[in-house]
Amino acid sequence: MPDIFLKLRKVEPVYQFVYTVFLNICKILLTADILITSWIVLARYIPAIPAPNWGEELILTLMAYMAVLSASLAIKRNAHIRMTSFDRYLPNKLLITLDLVADIAVLILAVIMLTIGWKYAISIGSKGSYISMPWLSKFWYYFPIPLAGIAMIFFEIERIVIDIERFYGGKEDAI
Numbered sequence: 001m002p003d004i005f006l007k008l009r010k011v012e013p014v015y016q017f018v019y020t021v022f023l024n025i026c027k028i029l030l031t032a033d034i035l036i037t038s039w040i041v042l043a044r045y046i047p048a049i050p051a052p053n054w055g056e057e058l059i060l061t062l063m064a065y066m067a068v069l070s071a072s073l074a075i076k077r078n079a080h081i082r083m084t085s086f087d088r089y090l091p092n093k094l095l096i097t098l099d100l101v102a103d104i105a106v107l108i109l110a111v112i113m114l115t116i117g118w119k120y121a122i123s124i125g126s127k128g129s130y131i132s133m134p135w136l137s138k139f140w141y142y143f144p145i146p147l148a149g150i151a152m153i154f155f156e157i158e159r160i161v162i163d164i165e166r167f168y169g170g171k172e173d174a175i
Contacts, residue, residue, distance in 0.1 A: 005165045015158050019076050022151050026069050033062045054132040061141055068148035075106065075155040093167065100163040103156055110152030117145030 036055050043051035074080050082102075087095055125139035 005161075005168075008161050008165075015076065015155070018151070018154055019073065022069055022073055026066055026073065029062045029066050029069075033059055033066070036062075054130070057130050057132050064141070065144040065147075068144045069151060072110075072148045072151035072155060075152055075159060078159065096163055096167045100160065100167070103159045103163055107153065107156040107160065110149045110156055112149075114146045114149030114153065117142065117149055121146060 036052070036059055039049070040051055040055045040059075043049040071080075090098075121139050121142035125142035126137055128138035130136045130138065130141070
């Protein structure tokens with residue numbers, strides 16, 4: 001078993017690169033969200049500044065992206081809210097097994113998000129458009145779900161490998 005984990009550790013830079021890409025996407029989206037929100041608020045109180053009619057819809061779309069992408073980033077850091085009250089009373093192997101079961105369940109959810117989310121994005125999303133931006137397809141409103149599904153699948157595979165390595169006596173968060 002140890003040889004497999006040594007080989008899998010070589011993939012760690014790839015996981016870190018993907019994490020950095022998604023983190024930077026979230027940073028850009030947050031910056032755009034803050035700038036557009038500031039523009040709209042200033043336009044309400046300063047008559048010389050024209051208010052963009054597309055601002056509120058775009059803000060909601062950017063928030064949808066940030067919400068699901070940042071949740072997928074939390075998987076990599078193992079930072080999701082979790083019940084740990086009884087962890088100190090459980091045997092370590094049982095605790096690791098429960099973590100593995102939870103990670104497999106989240107992986108299944110991620111696959112569902114990818115498949116069903118993509119189906120919604122190309123069916124419902126492609127048929128509609130934004131009210132204030134009729135040239136823009138609603139595909140982009142539904143696209144964060146399959147995109148987050150891809151990120152979650154990627155990071156959950158890493159978590160599952162970490163759980164299996166922990167089960168066999170490897171280091172905590174080895175990858």
